[in-house]
Amino acid sequence: MSHAKSGEDANGECHDSKSRVTIVGSGSWGSVAAKLVASNALKLPSFHDEVRMWVFEEVLPNGEKLTDVINKTNENANYLPGIKLGRNVVADPDLENAVKEANMLVFVTPHQFMDGICKKLKGKIKGEVEAISLVKGMEVKKEGPCMISSLITKELGINCCVLMGANIANEIAVEKFSEATVGYRESREIADTWVQLFSTPYFMVTPVHDVEGVELCGTLKNVVAIAAGFVDGLEMGNNTKASAAIMRIGLREMKALSKLLFPSVKGSTFFESCGVADVITTCFGGRNRRVAEAFAQSGGKRSFDELEAEMLEGQKLQGVSTAREVYETLNHSGKLEMFPLFSTVHQICIGPMTKRAAEEAPPSTDSSTTGPNFLGCYRDQVAELLSQEERLPHHEDGDTKKPSTEIIGAGISSLKREKLKALLRQCVTDLIPGVDEMQSRARSMLLMSQLSNKKPSISVTNEEVEDDIQLLMKSDPRLFKEIVKKHTDDVLTSLNNMQQQAEKLLDNVATSCRPMSRDEKRDLQRSIKELPGGNLKRIAEIIKDHHAASGKAFSDEVTVNLEEEDNVMLWRLHFYVAAVKSARKLAS
Ligand SMILES: NC(=O)c1ccc[n+]([C@@H]2O[C@H](COP(=O)([O-])OP(=O)(O)OC[C@H]3O[C@@H](n4cnc5c(N)ncnc54)[C@H](O)[C@@H]3O)[C@@H](O)[C@H]2O)c1
Ligand SMILES: O=P(O)(O)OC[C@H](O)CO
Structure with a gap:
């Protein structure tokens, strides 16, 4: 994008190569965006001084039009009273007129109006136009969820960056320091232009090459903020809000859902202003938190619509509709149970809520340490699928009546078996990112503990040990050790939880297996004997746990007599031995 001064082209025709900016929206954040951009447009030679602001026209109680008041007083009396926007801001109630000369469009209205705005602008935007969306929210179309930046690109055929962050409008309006993140898809140059247009000494903007990640952070944190409001309304305290129940799990669900929708989303984006900082500030x-608090205080008796109208005086909440949109998306893809916080927020928003229901609503302890409860959810789905099925004789395939060679699901119809396999395949796919994360956390902890003992046995790169960690290690080795221990314990707890869930899932799967043949038992016996000591210990644990679960007495000494074990136990051991063999093969 070029920002040369106005001049004549080769044909002697006058052309304007300075950029013109229009702000599409004039709520509280829209007005602050206009103020930021207007102050920079005056300073930057590549921009026209005038900044247009499209205003959704309203008539004030004194009969004056909002647009006229803004142009007369230079203040948005309805949405940002007391703040001068800059004399170069021109309010315009005519959408088409407001955008017709602009080649840089800033979209900043509540997300529910964006579809209508795009439809009105379709075919009305000409030439090379760049857009940026400050809108936190998404649309759910027949084809699935559609981020607002994609909606703009699809409907108007223009590239669209996003700007999100910990940005409470009223604070930035009075020039309190804040940061923001610009997400871009392709051109870094365009992202830099937006950064330049928004940055001021009190508003620091950073570009990130992850448009979906940035936009999903801004969108999903509003659902987390609604949950935070519920907890506040129920006076459950800041620990609950910050830790297990809300913000921590909220961030995990934000990350998991973002990656589910767009696998390219980067983990590092969640540590930018648009991620963890916006979760905290909101x-x-x-406003989402404030209105949700009032909703909870009313015991769910007053609706969000009523409270929004009463408390926000025309400003709009985004979290309630986003919770519904997220719920629809998850419901459609059959993944509701993997996101207990998101789905519960929507259920509370639409239904009567009692203190008890809300207290029961936070995610189970399973998910509080392992994030979205993938394994627990698959365990339940497998159990449900198998319990629904009328068992057939083990030696027959349900549909063909031919002897079955399948191990898993041998006693169920082939249709159910395919469903079971699909569930297990999906489980593995969903589990991979969690396992990767666990591996990287475990590696970091190993590295840190070796560093604290000054004996790294693996090569250490500078990126892996950040400066502040190195500093802490040198300045306060005792605190460093404590932190390493705490995080190591967390990793071990998470691993333990994952293992327990995986065990339960395997127990369920094993109930569907055909009887093990004599030859297979012999093979299993042989394979167990060849296992090293550590793995034998695990075999003993599996047997002990299984006996305990089925109410059998057990002693400390475990003797393995496969002839006496039940079929479920035999297949559980078979799965374990097979996993050990695969792991060894991979390692060699
Ligand atoms: N306010 C903040 O602190 C803040 C900060 C960052 C991001 N955001 C995001 O910015 C976006 C815009 O929010 P805001 O705070 O500027 O708005 P707002 O909630 O303060 O005001 C609502 C706006 O919607 C307009 N409006 C009402 N009915 C309309 C209609 N039918 N069609 C079009 N417009 C209509 C009103 O005129 C007003 O400008 C939202 O996605 C929000 O999440 C807000
Ligand atoms: O006031 P909220 O809850 O709409 O949040 C405002 C901003 O998104 C905070 O970054």
């Missing part, structure tokens, strides 16, 4: 200071 959960403590935002």
Whole structure:
């Protein structure tokens, strides 16, 4: 994008190569965006001074039009009273007129109006136009979820960056320091232009090459903020809000859902202003939190619509509709149970809520340490699938009546078996990112503990040990050790939880297996004997746990007599031995 001064082209025709900016929206954040951009447009030679702001026209109680008041007083009396926007901001109630000369469009209205706005602008935008969306929210179309930046690109055929962050409008309006993140898809140059247009000494903007990640952070944190409001309304305290029940799990679900929708989303984006910082600021200071708190205080008797109208005077909440959109998306893809916080927020928003229901609503302890409860959810789905099925004789395939060679699901119809396999395949796919994360956390902890003992046995790169960690290690070795221990314990707890869930899932799967043949038992016996000591210990644990679960007495000494074990136990051992063999093969 070029920003040369106005001039004549080769044909002697006058052309304007300075950029013109229009702000599409004039709520509280829209007005602050206009103020930021207007102050920079005056300073930057590549921009026209005038900044247009499209205003959804309203008539004030004194009969004056909002647009006229803004142009007369330079203040948005309805949405940002007391703040001068800059004399170069021109309010315009005519959408088409407001955008017709602009080649840089800033979209900043509540997300529910964006579809209508795009439809009105379709075919009305000409030439090379760049857009940026400050809108936190998404649309759910027949084809699935559609981020607002994609909606703009699809409907108007223009590239669209996003700007999100910990940005409570009223604070930035009075020039309190804040950061924001610009997400871009392709051109870094265009992202830099937006950064330049928005940055001021009190508003620091950073570009990130992850448009979906940035936009999903801004969108999904509003659902987390609604949950934070519920917890505040129920006076459950800041520990609950920050830790297990809300912000921590909220961030995990935000990350998991973002990656599910767009696998290219980067983990590092969640540590930018648009991620963890926006979660914190909105959960403590935002409108979503405030109205959700009032909703909880009313015991769910007053609706969000009523409270929004009463408390926000024309401003709009985004979290309630986003919770519904997220719920629809998850419901459609059969993944509701993997996101207990998101789905519960929607259920509370639409239904009567009692203190008890809300207290029962937070995610189970399973998911509080392992994030979205993938394994627990698959375990339940497998159990449900198998319990629904009328068992057939083990030696027959349900549909063909031919002897079955399948191990898993041998006693169920082939249709159910295919469903079971599909569930297990999906489980593995969903589990991979969690396992990768666990592996990387475990590697970091190993590295840190070796560093604290000054004996790294693996090569250490500078990126892996950040400066502040190195500093802490040198300045306060005792605190460093404590932190390493705490995080190591967390990793071990998470691993333990994952293992327990996986065990339960395997127990369920094993109930569907055909009887093990004599030859297979012999093979299993042989394979167990060849296992090293550590794995034998695990075999003993599996047998002990299984006996305990089925109410059998057990002693400390475990003797393995495969002839006496039940079929479920035999296949559980078979799966374990097979996993050990595969792991060894991979390692060699
Ligand atoms: N306010 C903040 O602190 C803040 C900060 C960052 C991001 N955001 C995001 O910015 C976006 C815009 O929010 P805001 O805070 O500027 O708005 P707002 O909630 O303060 O105001 C609502 C706006 O919607 C307009 N409106 C009402 N009915 C309309 C209609 N039928 N069609 C079009 N417009 C209509 C109103 O005129 C007003 O401008 C949202 O996605 C929000 O999440 C807000
Ligand atoms: O006031 P909220 O809850 O709409 O949140 C405002 C902003 O998104 C905070 O970054």
